[in-house]
Amino acid sequence: MTKPEILRLDSQQADFKEQLDKLLAWESVSNKEVNRTVEDILERVKAEGDAAVVEFTNRFDRLNVSSMQELEFTQQDLQQALDNLPEDQHKALTIAAQRVRDYHERQKGESWQYQEADGTLLGQKVTPMDKAGLYVPGGKASYPSSVLMNAIPAHVAGVEELIMVVPTPDGEVNQLVLAAAALAGVSRAFAIGGAQAVAALAYGTETIPKVDKIVGPGNIFVATAKRAVYGAVGIDMIAGPSEILVICDGQTDPDWIAMDLFSQAEHDEDAQPILISTDAAFLDQVSASIEKLLPTMERQAIIGRSLADRAALIKVADLEEAARVNNRIAPEHLELSVEDPQALLPLIKHAGAIFMGRYTAEALGDYCAGPNHVLPTSGTARFSSPLGVYDFQKRSSLIMFSEAGASEMGKVASVLARGESLTAHARSAEYRIKR
Numbered sequence: 001m002t003k004p005e006i007l008r009l010d011s012q013q014a015d016f017k018e019q020l021d022k023l024l025a026w027e028s029v030s031n032k033e034v035n036r037t038v039e040d041i042l043e044r045v046k047a048e049g050d051a052a053v054v055e056f057t058n059r060f061d062r063l064n065v066s067s068m069q070e071l072e073f074t075q076q077d078l079q080q081a082l083d084n085l086p087e088d089q090h091k092a093l094t095i096a097a098q099r100v101r102d103y104h105e106r107q108k109g110e111s112w113q114y115q116e117a118d119g120t121l122l123g124q125k126v127t128p129m130d131k132a133g134l135y136v137p138g139g140k141a142s143y144p145s146s147v148l149m150n151a152i153p154a155h156v157a158g159v160e161e162l163i164m165v166v167p168t169p170d171g172e173v174n175q176l177v178l179a180a181a182a183l184a185g186v187s188r189a190f191a192i193g194g195a196q197a198v199a200a201l202a203y204g205t206e207t208i209p210k211v212d213k214i215v216g217p218g219n220i221f222v223a224t225a226k227r228a229v230y231g232a233v234g235i236d237m238i239a240g241p242s243e244i245l246v247i248c249d250g251q252t253d254p255d256w257i258a259m260d261l262f263s264q265a266e267h268d269e270d271a272q273p274i275l276i277s278t279d280a281a282f283l284d285q286v287s288a289s290i291e292k293l294l295p296t297m298e299r300q301a302i303i304g305r306s307l308a309d310r311a312a313l314i315k316v317a318d319l320e321e322a323a324r325v326n327n328r329i330a331p332e333h334l335e336l337s338v339e340d341p342q343a344l345l346p347l348i349k350h351a352g353a354i355f356m357g358r359y360t361a362e363a364l365g366d367y368c369a370g371p372n373h374v375l376p377t378s379g380t381a382r383f384s385s386p387l388g389v390y391d392f393q394k395r396s397s398l399i400m401f402s403e404a405g406a407s408e409m410g411k412v413a414s415v416l417a418r419g420e421s422l423t424a425h426a427r428s429a430e431y432r433i434k435r
Ligand SMILES: NC(=O)c1ccc[n+]([C@@H]2O[C@H](COP(=O)([O-])OP(=O)(O)OC[C@H]3O[C@@H](n4cnc5c(N)ncnc54)[C@H](O)[C@@H]3O)[C@@H](O)[C@H]2O)c1
Pocket: 037, 060, 061, 136, 137, 138, 139, 140, 141, 146, 167, 168, 192, 193, 194, 195, 196, 217, 218, 219, 220, 221, 222, 238, 239, 240, 241, 242, 267, 268, 270, 271, 332, 373, 374, 375, 376, 377
């Protein structure tokens, strides 16, 4: 392919803010057509159930099945895949799963209670959701790692039923995905994807159970569908096309940085790789590395499109300004490829995951560092967090008044209730005031 023209920006240029806003706009990937397609799929699945899921799966994943039953994997399929895995893959999967479990065990929220002097008890009870829907992407690549990242925190939280969906375009089933599902204790797994899978989990069909919450990453159709079904079902976040922002002081090998940018660009034409540096000559060096390395990449067509349409190389005055630009972007992944990442860290406010130091390739976080790789995209790291055990747990408040406490607080509630003209509230509280 021809060399991609990558957008070059300088924070000193007059229209820098406008150019940056344009680069980051969600609309640039989720256009009206995507929204219309997704709306249509959601409506059809809601109304027609299995039949619509089968029809869309045949159309978008190029299958030829006649019933939902043909699209369900059995527990035997999953276990067999795990049993037959080549030794190196079995070992890598097990190490990754253990590290992800160790990290997530630390996130477990616990119930608590405390008692006031008059015997009144207050607290919080933590309970897992009953059923979680796990979206595992599978359109342009296979994601066994996403099976672990979705299922392990759900398991740690204590969710009983894990319903996994994963598309199998052209009927190609990835054995590592099935093996990961067995290892992580998935309850049921279906070979469906896209907006139709999200709709099936959100509304339920004859075969697919309606879940309490849908989690997991996906392309723009998946992310748009999750956003649209929110309310009928819970969702974790918008975890759409991958993003990487690298802040570099110009001292890292430019080939390393080029490959780090490629690592996220190769997910999707819609993926967004951005490099910020204080050194204009370094941006040129990375540009040269990109030109040199791109022809060697298996997925150069996808990487090339992502670089041409969604990437930028940005020159800033200093690292403080780099941090400010990062906070405006709020990327999914941030690499601090600088001499002293700890010194820069206090200035970083928004990023899904922060990879610190020249040796910390973002790719390690994708597989086996331990923290979750399901992360907020499109600037939603301003208010969303990585997928975690907390996504599968919810909290109920506990309130148990003693006789004395009910009397004291009854007086307070009575005044406030009468201030709101809610007489039944006031009288309900007043009955319990000691005379
Ligand atoms: N943010 C995160 O945490 C994170 C993690 C891993 C992957 N990702 C992202 O997940 C995405 C995976 O994408 P993918 O495509 O490989 O798999 P996917 O499973 O997300 O999407 C494939 C499905 O999209 C649907 N689809 C494709 N083209 C369509 C069309 N024209 N109309 C209607 N539906 C259509 C099909 O149903 C297909 O089954 C990538 O964007 C990747 O960057 C994000």
